[in-house]
Amino acid sequence: MATLRALECLLAVLDAGSITKAATRLHMSQPALSHQLAALEREIGAPVVERLPRGVRPTAAGRAMADDARAALLAAGRAVHAGREAARGSAGLLRIACAESMTAGLLAPVLRTWRRLRPDVRLALTETTSADTLARLVEAEEADIALGPRPTRWAGHTVVIGTEEIVAAMHPEHPLAAGTSGVTFAQLAEEPVVGYHPDNGLGGWLDTVAAGHGVTLTAVTRTRQAATAAQLAGAGIGVALVPTTALTSPFPGALRRLQPQLTREVIALVANPSDTLVRRFAADIRRNGVPVPEPITAELQS
Incomplete structure (x- = not known):
């Protein structure tokens, strides 16, 4: 296959009308340029220029x-420029x-900053409800970085972002809403719970935590999304255990901490830690931390 250097030599000769002038423009020797043209002619099986007493002219094949x-x-x-820009972290995909549950609280602020400071970086987003699915996306090279709770299996590079709290959401008039201490799993054993679809890994994890307290949670309905579970609980369907990152502010219900307090680690799964874009994005996510809206924090402390 013809090399880019050979094509560059051909165009230089056609533009200059002379091998000597073309070699000077390309800072090459005449024999080296002639060698590139000869290789190109062998590739296509025909001359690309006709040698004249003074200069050259293109053949039909050359034209x-x-x-x-x-x-x-x-x-x-353009490809080299794009690569350089990506290496500098100022362009690319x-x-x-x-x-x-973390898209709005954890991810959106950093995305907003990147769109303002790095408009030439294209950002593609995939959301999922399973930490193990996040790991599979990175392992399958379908994602460069994944943000979420720690999956059950991951052997790649990890950046710890922080922790998020799991709290009990309920209707404002729910009996547990009036308490001053945290809600225990023993209390939840007697309550209808807004649970999670099996596709959402949060549900299985909460069932395991509850079992550790000798409790089986009874779900009256199930949803795939933590934000929806919180809204259903606030409407009086039951009590929901939700990450604080999934809560909206103001929240149309009551919130109580669990007793003992329940948290989980939030991490970034990184496909290639040497990639400039990935490294900078992970650093910005870590610097921003796991935010909780102040009204939510105030309600939990009230």
Whole structure:
């Protein structure tokens, strides 16, 4: 296959009308340039220029190649430029996977900053309700970085972002809403709970935690999304155990901490820690931390 250097030599000769002038423009020796042309002619099986007493002129084959050769060199130039910009972290494509409960609170502020400061970086987002699915997306090279709770299996690079709290959400007039201490799992054993669909890994984890307290949670309905579980609980359907990152402010219900307090680690799964875009994004996510809206924090402390 013709090399970009050979195509560059062909265009230089066609533009200059002389091998000598073309070699000077490319800072090459004439024999080296002639060698590139000869290789190109062997590739296509025909001469690309006709040697004249003074200079050269293109053959039909040379003219036929000219437009596509220019396009190839321009495309190569754009590719190199894009690579350099990506290496500097100022352009390229960053594929992000995120636990759906964390998109608004954890991810959105950093995305907003990146869109303002790095408008040439394209950001592709995939949301899921399973930490293990996040790990599979990174392992399958379908995501460059994944944000969420720690999966059951992950052997790659990890960046710890922080922790998030799991709290009990309920209707404002629910009996547990009037308490001053945290809600225990023993109390939840007697309550209808807004649970999670099996696709959402949060549900299985909470069932395991409850079992550790000798309790089986009874779900009256199930949803795939933590934000929806919180809204259903606030409407009086039952008590929901939700991450604080999934709560909206103001929350149309009551919130109580669990006793003992329940938290889980929030991490970033990184496919290639040496990638500039990934490294900078992970650093910004970690610097921003796991935010909880102040009204939510105030309600939990009241």
